[in-house]
Amino acid sequence: MSSPRVDSPTPQQRRAHQQWLDALAASVKGKQRLAAVLVCFSGVGLIAQAAAIAWLIQQVLVEGAGLDQCWPVLVALAVVLAARAVLSTAASAAAGTVADAARLALRQRVYRSLQGNGPLWLRGQRSGELGELMLAHGDAVEGYFSGYQPVRSEMVVVPLAIVIAVASVNWVVALILLFTGPLVPIFMMLVGWGAEAASRAQLSEMARLGGHFADRIKGLGLLRVYGRGQAELSQVGAAAEQLRERSLRVLRIAFLSSTALEFFASVSVAMVALYFGLSYLGLMSLGPGLPSLGVGMFCLLLAPEFYAPLRKLAAHYHDRANALAAVAEVERLLGRLPQADDNSLPDPGLAAQTAAISAPQAGPAQSVLQAQQLTLRPLGATVDVVTDFSLVLQPGERVALVGPSGSGKSTVLEALAGWLPPQAGRLQRAPGLRVVYAGQRPYLFHGTIADNLRLGAPAASEARVEQAAHAGQVMRFAGQLPQGLQTLVGERGLGLSGGEARRVGLARALLMEADVLLLDEPTAFLDAQTEADLLQALNVHARGRTVLVATHSPVVMAWADRVIHLPGPAAPVEVPA
Known part of the structure; x- marks a missing residue:
């Protein structure tokens, strides 16, 4: 069985797909903003958490302070940890509500479009493929709204706040973070193009397999009468094998990008640790004086967290690729992207030709x-x-x-x-x-x-x-x-x-x-x-x-x-x- 050809969307189509995808959550914009704000506050709380831990290490190990002098900071640290846990839970709940609303909106739009296209149009379609629009394609947008969008807001706010906090105590570490940070989004963009194409091919193959299998189930009695059962079973197996291969391609891209991003993040954190190690050994002297142990711990604690939003965005970037691929499949199967109040036929040109239906004028x-x-x-x-x-x-x-x-x-x-x-x-x-x-x-x-x-x-x-x-x-x-x-x-x-x-x-x-x-x-x-x-x-x-x-x-x-x-x-x- 030959695989369907998947054409890459043009930049104009990408923008249209992105706008249509974002519009699915228009009814829950408030929840969407709430999820982004909660995620950002939880991320910024990391700075207070790292500052409290670094202060405690400096006071206990260097200054020799007793626990009776540190208990206010310990209480504050516990409060910060609890607050971050509450904020993260609330953010996940709000993002989940947004994802559910977007998934429902997609299915409603697709269903209204199917009704608007009418039974004559449906007669020429494969019901299995259309069923996948309501199932797998609807589920594909969930990760975009519950994972990618909140992390995108976190990536803008949290790394910037960490750089400012680190720069206030050591400008060398801040420069290391600023110069190594852009490597992550650049690599993510390069990988993202391949991920979207692979995801779209996977969804297309899944829809094709769903249509093929549903059509064979409907005609199972006739296939048995003509002795075609085993031959059709072999074709279903071949289609399933193609779907497995495409799914593995998506996984390979995901693992490759995650591994590369972890490598860049680990190298950057190692550069920060090397800088402090050489400074404490007296082999390097940059900046005003020798940094204290508390300053070193503060920077080392925040260095991995600077890259954490970038790594999470990279992980959820595949959710965005899957969602855009699902939108492209909706457009391919329906002929257009259905709008919120649109019941029209797939060809926009027919709208101008459709006769108006109205009440006849009263007469004798x-x-x-x-x-x-x-x-x-x-x-x-x-x-x-x-x-x-x-x-x-x-x-x-x-x-x-x-x-x-x-x-x-x-x-x-x-x-x-x-x-x-x-x-x-x-x-x-x-x-x-x-x-x-x-x-x-x-x-x-x-x-x-x-x-x-x-x-x-x-x-x-x-x-x-x-x-x-x-x-x-x-x-x-x-x-x-x-x-x-x-x-x-x-x-x-x-x-x-x-x-x-x-x-x-x-x-x-x-x-x-x-x-x-x-x-x-x-x-x-x-x-x-x-x-x-x-x-x-x-x-x-x-x-x-x-x-x-x-x-x-x-x-x-x-x-x-x-x-x-x-x-x-x-x-x-x-x-x-």
Whole structure:
């Protein structure tokens, strides 16, 4: 199995990804600032802690002071330690709240975008990959907000405070820290570019593996029938091996950067220790006089802490790389980065072409739905299949939409249902209008037939479910099953024929009791008696409701109040598989 090609984002894309990522925590900005402030105070407390320890060492070992003279400083040291522990705990809690809010915001945006893209767009996607957006990609932003952002604030404040404190007692050590400190962020930046690319490749491979595995699970029954189980198992194993290799690449980069940063920090601390050692041995004399033991201990205690925020930032820098990689994957799979209040389609150009949906103007005969000069093109097609289409539906009327195959009957129903944005024209609906579309390929989930009927009306009683099943002619086959409507069916209607699944979809639409029913070939593949019974049931069950039926059946045309003809297609329509 070939690996997906991962293109590096441009600087403009990086900035856009960073801004979108930061905007996920817009609702908890206060908590974000609180976490940063608490982390900085905890870091600055290190200076007081080191000063107290150094003073105690100087007084006890050099000045010969007793413990009775040192107890105020011991108490102060205990207070500083306790305060730093409380501050660190509170900072972690606040950062965790920010991370949870950001993860929830990402999942909400992705979910709204999936809903806004509509079922036609979803039909052409791999559900496993989209599922990873809600799972692994959502979790990838957690480390950025709970680890990287608080440490980034600490890196700005704490090293600067330590340099100032050290410079107040020994300017030589301060210079050592100032000259060696920039090595860490420079190396971190170089490693970060590779880390982000490796993380993005890993997330892409994870999404690909999730989609591959989910698709195989859905078609497991068919794979077993055709004896492809072992071959597909080998492909899943190969994909898992590729994911393992990419995960190890990320780990190698992480270990390499951590090792290099620890090396630079250790060398810098060793330079400070060497300076004091040579000074105490009389082999080096820099600055005004010989530094005291307390000064030496104060500087040696703070030297590792000067690099600690830099090392922590390096460790969490991979969290930032993972988060940005997750954002890039969201953009790749959805076609754009969904905004907080955005339900639009992935192509921004479609927004300008989408017809406005509004309430029709009041008139002598109030209609429920009007289509004015619509131009329609199936999602992914290269040409329009319906042009200059107009329609007015009155309350309670029955309309048959007829035309040769390829004339766009299903496309018209999808547009009227709100699934497909028109290329031009205007669609008007009555206020509060409920429209239900029963297509030729209804999606059935794993569960009982009754569960699938209740999908749009989960609170429906047993009597209503059975009534809708009779109206949709579901009981013609379900009544012969040992468990009736409680019979289990598999994912995508496994266990039912295409005609039976279509009848379940029709009954599901009837159960929702919508104002307008859009039915796509509801009587296809039915014998004459079943077709007649279905139309008779619609007379009763859909009384008072508007029904628009796409059909080829003369019987349905005779049943309708009026018939609308669509011309045949002017050119072949190219729609991706």
